[in-house]
Amino acid sequence: MTTNSGQTAEAASVARPGKRERLVSAACELVHHQGVARTTLAHIAEAADVPVGNVYYYFKTKEDIIGAVVHAHGDRLESTLAELERRHRSPKARLKALMGVLAERADSTAQYGCPYGTLSSELAKQADGSHPLAAPLMQILLDWAEQQFRAIGRREAHDLAIELVSRYEGSAVLSNTLGQPELMARQARRLQRWIDALPS
Amino acid sequence: MTTNSGQTAEAASVARPGKRERLVSAACELVHHQGVARTTLAHIAEAADVPVGNVYYYFKTKEDIIGAVVHAHGDRLESTLAELERRHRSPKARLKALMGVLAERADSTAQYGCPYGTLSSELAKQADGSHPLAAPLMQILLDWAEQQFRAIGRREAHDLAIELVSRYEGSAVLSNTLGQPELMARQARRLQRWIDALPS
DNA sequence: GTCTATAAAACGATAGAC
DNA sequence: GTCTATCGTTTTATAGAC
Known part of the structure; x- marks a missing residue:
C-alpha cells in the first residue's frame, strides 16, 4: 500500500x-x-x-516487512472467518468449524507452532517499550469468537472467547514443544465437544 | 556440572x-x-x-548457556511443585495452589510471557532437525498435573493435565500479547473453579 | 524501477598474556 | 583460573551504476 x-x-x-x-x-x-x-x-x-x-x-526496514507479515496474516484470518460465516449458519457450527480448520493444521502447528501465537510472543519481547505489534491479530480471533458466543446467548461471551482461544493457543504451544501433532488434533476435538455441550 | x-x-x-x-x-x-x-x-x-x-x-558455547538456563528452570519448577505437595494434602488443593502460584506471576507473565512457554516456543524454531531442548520442562508440569488428576480418581488424567497446562499456557500467550495481567489472573481463577467442580 | 557492491555494526568465539 | 584484545562471520542497511 x-x-x-x-x-x-x-x-x-x-x-x-x-x-x-x-x-x-x-x-x-x-x-x-x-x-x-x-x-x-x-x-x-x-x-x-x-x-x-x-x-x-x-x-x-526489516521491521516494516514484519509489519506487512502481521497485516497479511490479519487479512487471511479475516477472510477465513468470513468464509466460516458463509458456510455455517449457527454460531456453534461456526465455532466448531473453526476448531476443524485449526485441527487440519495440526502437523504444521506441531512443527512450527501457531503462526499468530509464536509471532505475537516473539514480537512481545522486542524493544520493551514498543507497542504490541501483533495484538490486533489475536484480537480478530477473540472478537469473532466472542461474537459467536454472544449469538448463542451466553452472557459471559467474553470469558468464553478467551477460554476458547487460550485453549487453542496453549494446545499449539504444547503440541509444538513436544512435537506431537495428535495433541493439537485431540484437543481440538475436545473443544468441539465442549462447544456442543454449552447450554444454548 | x-x-x-x-x-x-x-x-x-x-x-x-x-x-x-x-x-x-x-x-x-x-x-x-x-x-x-x-x-x-x-x-x-x-x-x-x-x-x-x-x-x-x-x-x-551460547547453546550451552541456554541448556543451563533450561536446567535451572527445571530445578526451580520441581522444587516449587515439591513444596506444593508438602503444603497441601489433597490433589485438588495442590492443583488449585499451583494456579495460585501462576496467578501471582500475572504481571511478569503479561510483560514477558510464561518463562517455560516462550522459551520452548523459541527453541522449537531453532535448527529444524534439533531435539526439543525445552520439552522436558513442559513435561515436568504435565506429569505432575496428571499425577494429581489420577490421585483424584480421574481416568482421563492425561487429557485433564493437558487441558490444564494448555489453558495456562494459552492464557499466558494472550495476556502477554494483549499486555493484560488481569486476563491471566482471571483465567487462573476460572481454572480453580473448574478444578473444584470436577467430580472426585 | 532494478540490481550490484559494499559499508557499518553486532555478535559469537578464540588466542594468549597474566 | 582470570581477563583483554581481537578475529571472522553474519546481517542490516546504503550508495550508486544501469
Whole structure:
C-alpha cells in the first residue's frame, strides 16, 4: 500500500505475483518456520527470487516487512472467518468449524507452532517499550469468537472467547514443544465437544 | 556440572554466588525478558558482573548457556511443585495452589510471557532437525498435573493435565500479547473453579 | 524501477598474556 | 583460573551504476 507500481494490469509475461507480494509471502512462511530473529533479509529475498539489495526498495526496514507479515496474516484470518460465516449458519457450527480448520493444521502447528501465537510472543519481547505489534491479530480471533458466543446467548461471551482461544493457543504451544501433532488434533476435538455441550 | 571449581567452601570475602551461578541466573532473567535471540553473551556477562571473554571458561558455547538456563528452570519448577505437595494434602488443593502460584506471576507473565512457554516456543524454531531442548520442562508440569488428576480418581488424567497446562499456557500467550495481567489472573481463577467442580 | 557492491555494526568465539 | 584484545562471520542497511 505504501509503495508499489501499477499492478492493476499484469505487465509481466508470466502471471506471477508482484515482487512486493512475493516478498511478503516468503516472509510469512520463513517467519513462521524460523521465527523473526533467525529470518534474515537475505533468506526472504532468495525465497522470493528478488535480489537482496532490492528488498529496501519495497520495505524501508526489516521491521516494516514484519509489519506487512502481521497485516497479511490479519487479512487471511479475516477472510477465513468470513468464509466460516458463509458456510455455517449457527454460531456453534461456526465455532466448531473453526476448531476443524485449526485441527487440519495440526502437523504444521506441531512443527512450527501457531503462526499468530509464536509471532505475537516473539514480537512481545522486542524493544520493551514498543507497542504490541501483533495484538490486533489475536484480537480478530477473540472478537469473532466472542461474537459467536454472544449469538448463542451466553452472557459471559467474553470469558468464553478467551477460554476458547487460550485453549487453542496453549494446545499449539504444547503440541509444538513436544512435537506431537495428535495433541493439537485431540484437543481440538475436545473443544468441539465442549462447544456442543454449552447450554444454548 | 560440567566445569566448576571447588565451590563447597566459600573462598571469596563476600558471600556472593559463584560466577557460574551468577551467569546462569542472569541468563535466566535476560532470556525471559528479551528472548534467546536478542540476549547476547555481552549482556549476560555484564549483568552477572563477569568479563565478557571469561564466559567461555564456564560455557563452551551460547547453546550451552541456554541448556543451563533450561536446567535451572527445571530445578526451580520441581522444587516449587515439591513444596506444593508438602503444603497441601489433597490433589485438588495442590492443583488449585499451583494456579495460585501462576496467578501471582500475572504481571511478569503479561510483560514477558510464561518463562517455560516462550522459551520452548523459541527453541522449537531453532535448527529444524534439533531435539526439543525445552520439552522436558513442559513435561515436568504435565506429569505432575496428571499425577494429581489420577490421585483424584480421574481416568482421563492425561487429557485433564493437558487441558490444564494448555489453558495456562494459552492464557499466558494472550495476556502477554494483549499486555493484560488481569486476563491471566482471571483465567487462573476460572481454572480453580473448574478444578473444584470436577467430580472426585 | 532494478540490481550490484559494499559499508557499518553486532555478535559469537578464540588466542594468549597474566 | 582470570581477563583483554581481537578475529571472522553474519546481517542490516546504503550508495550508486544501469
